[in-house]
Amino acid sequence: MKHLLGVSRSFALTIPMLPEILEDYVANAYLLCRIADTVEDDPKSLPKEKINWLNSFAQFALANFADELNLLTLHHQALSLCEGAVPKEKELLCDMIGVVERTVSFPPKIRQILGKGVSILAFGMAKSLDGFSIKNRDDVDKYCYFVAGVVGELLAALFSEHNHEIDREKLMALAVSFGEGLQLTNILKDRAQDAKRHISFLPQNKEPKEIEREYISLCQGHLDDALDFICQIPSSEIGVRRFCYVNILMATATLKKISKNSNSEKLSLKISHRQLKTLLLLSSFCVRYNWSLRMLFTFVSHNVPRIRRKPDDLSVKVSWWNKDISAIMLKDSN
Secondary structure (H helix, E strand, O other): OHHHHHHOHHHHHHHHHOOHHHHHHHHHHHHHHHHHHHHHHOOOOOHHHHHHHHHHHHHHHHOOOOOHHHHHHHHHHHHHHOOOOOHHHHHHHHOHHHHHHHHHOOOHHHHHHHHHHHHHHHHHHHHHHOOOOOOOHHHHHHHHHHHHHHHHHHHHHHHHHHOOOOOHHHHHHHHHHHHHHHHHHHHHHOHHHHHHOOOOOOOOOOOHHHHHHHHHHHHHHHHHHHHHHHHOOOOOOHHHHHHHHHHHHHHHHHHHHHHHOOOOOOOOOOOOHHHHHHHHHHHHHHOOOHHHHHHHHHHHOOOOOOOOOOHHHHHHHHOOOOOOHHHHHOOOOO
């Protein structure tokens, strides 16, 4: 939890809502993903060095984190690569061995789920550094899958393993959209800051405001799918439902703020502390029933435009969960 507080305030807030055993698994999974993300984002390292490390880390994860000598090498290389990391991320990298050792202590099925999700994410990050550029909606879908859609799949797999009453197939079909909705929210929120670094995670083939309106609508459509994702989880799983629900409520409240503000460069697009407290309180009242989840979500997302796509079509198009994961880096792969 110490590392979570340092690298993600939102997940440090919501992960403790989960049942104790899932809290441990999900927190650990997030830290593993954040380790890969820290290497990918380092501003001082050469792309080729980061690609090589991410591919090696992906192979290590795919082998269920079992090679101790490889772990020592990866740890040493990560610390050498990430001289530009902020202090909290550097602290996480310093404790990389401890994070992996915690992973190895989990049951084999859980290790397999975490290994699959982290390997897809790391392979995808390496691919994004190896000449990948975002030109159209398909490219956005692919990028968001590798950094977030697969995390949705990882969560769906963990939830299904935790409670066998969950229809795994239905949950997995919605999982990519769940993850991509949260990721697109962050992309839209940080778009002005990214532009100052000459980075864009959205196409630039239209006027900026037109692009923003289009992706606000697509993002809200993903979040509508995310609500369906939550409604697939049994009402007895209050902690799981609330963990997911608070995250999508924060996202749609942020989207509403983005859609209302024409000058996002000068205004904070984060929801206020007061708004957050209100959402937390209301979510605790309505989390048990699908009708009340939908009612509050409809209220919070009122007037946010949406474009609904078929989440299962998106999953079929971009998902690697049931494919040969090592083929991700092939030049002609999706």
